[in-house]
Amino acid sequence: MSEMRRITYREAVREALREALSRDERVFLMGEDVGAYGGAYACSLGLLEEFGPERIRNTPLAESGFVGAGIGAAMNGMRPIVEIMTINFSLLALDQIVNNAATIRHMSGGQFSVPLVIRMATGAGRQLAAQHSHSFECWFAHIPGIRVVAPALVADARGMLPAALADPDPVVIMEHATLYNVEGEVPADGELAVDLDRAAIRREGTDATIVTYSANVMKALAAAEALAGEAIDCEVIDLRSLRPIDDATILASVRKTHRAVVVDEGWRSVGIAAEISARIQEQAFFDLDAPVERVCSVEVPIPYPSHLEQAAIPQPETIAAAVRRTLRR
Template identity: 45%
Template sequence: MATEILMPALSPTMEEGTLAKWLVNEGDEVTSGMIIAEIETDKATMEFEAVDEGTMGKILIAEGTEGVKVNTAIAILLEEGEDASAAVASAPAPAAETAPAQAATPTSVPAAPVEVISNASPDWPEGTEMKTQTVREALRDAMAEEMRANENVFLMGEEVAEYNGAYKVSQGLLDEFGAKRVIDTPITEHGFTGIGVGAAFGGLSPIVEFMTFNFAMQAIDQIINSAAKTLYMSGGQMGAPIVFRGANGAAARVGAQHSQDYAAWYAQVPGLKVAMPYSASDAKGLLKSAIRDPNPVIFLENEILYGRQFDVPVMDDFTIPFGKARIWREGSDVTIVSFGIGMQYALEAADTLAEEGISAEVIDLRTLRPIDYDTVLASVMKTNRCVTVEEGFPVASIGNHLSATIMEKAFDYLDAPVINCTGKDVPMPYAANLEKLALVTTDEVIAAVKQVTYR
């Protein structure tokens, strides 16, 4: 049967073009792959190849014709023994096989599923024995427990093995698990992050330690494009069960390139989960959950918190679920929401405010993707005021996002605008006095609370 040759779309945006030149005449033999015409698109002149074989029966659009719409029949190709005139007469009607109309707006776009998160249950049973541990020890224990439980869990990163970790978080792991599972990498974040993600595709559960998250910017493409997006791009066939962990945010006097809080960056990316614990028990419980999670998890630690001591429950297997905030202290006058080291300022401020007769409820989000909106909203509906606290930059901060959410979901409950206490909008200075000024402070949190409570 005769085949119609249609005007091709030769760029993602082409709708019509000029048939600049025919390179074959009627009656010529055409083979697959042969260049038969030149077509001018909106961008360039392109060569047009034949797909099917046959004889050029009839040229329907003369060369030089402008404004030929895509999918218009431009010629008829004949098979052996066919006659041109008969073929034209019997040629099928102009092809209706065009792309489905993209503009066809569905009557109702499905809404994003809402994750229902319970905040009612305590993190461990009442009466559980507790012991005092540093955040550093809690993180090490979490990794060790999960490595004992699952052979496919391994740790890789700079100085994690023989040096026992640049911040001693992996102390003792090489001795217990050996060089196969505790692996020193060269200083090549982009490369070893890609290798870690590939190992996760291959069925392992890597923990990739960044000495600090500042260096993860070298690897951001592998984290976002390879780890976070593959499950979606593969239609659910394969994803990356991997944990990226390390120190995040400002340490002390290390200057601009080593002092950035990436919480808001990672929290923006679908496909990632993001945890940023404050206490040792949360560090342990959340890291164990992160290692078991089938998704890529960003686990943001803090150098200053590594040495801080907290109570940790003594349990065989203790985990904290993602998406469950912790209410550190209950209050009635204002809600202070924070996470990570920001909790230090939030809690100090609450203590001082209590002495002045202002009762603050302090919420630790613990994870930033997913976020436990329910706990925050319930608290704001009770206190009618909210202050957020974080060390990161002010523009497009986690606090900005919470403010928007509270405005949408609890506008009528608010008695004052939400205030976001953040780091300042400057690269981190080195000088001690300026660094202090660049970070969020307890005094700023107190001032913000007084502002929203009109004191």
């Protein structure tokens, strides 16, 4: 085991960007204010000075245009990293992502690939109101032809970018905006072997499985900690990848605990939690000792006032209550 060091999630993203830019001349970063301003969440702060305006490129406020440019560059041999300020704005680029990035390998019979990485900030909790705070992960996870990952831990924020760049197909990295200041451990040296396909068990337990991803992994761990005091032993699964979904890890856990709670900051209707719940019921029905519970955001546009915003999204208390329901306590 190599030595560990503590850095923030933001620093992990920046380190990963710097490493990618240093190792491979085909890599460049583009997005709104990624240059002198250092990006909306300061992930690229200092990179302009280090790598110059050719490789750290500010774009106009035109998501469809610059994502399309990234797709073209990728098809022509470059390894672009495109930053979209928030997932709400990514909707302007959906046509490029869905109709071009995701389809070209298939429509060209494998002649072209799109080795593009798109990073975007997601989620609520920073009082940025309804146009900057949503969780549309399920919109992307719905689409065959792209890969969608959501690093929850700092080590994943550090390791998933090089793994995404190594993938020959488009990869969307969802970075929850509340995580950038979170500190965590990463290996001090050596390879960051990060498998993009597999979910990870962040806490082992025997009584109930909490399946979640991104910032809610931390809330699920807090709920599990609280429930441990009630002699309820939770297993917490960090999905890591939202497309593909690692069924094997989820099902193995549910077969052990017989109870599942899915936590998703997206809205309940037709979302990731619905998908996970359906998969559990399709493949582990006879192992279930309670209906699968979902803890999702209230179905309103995310409110601006802090107390309402917090009330609208999953919390450790609501997660713990759902776990208790599965145990009929």
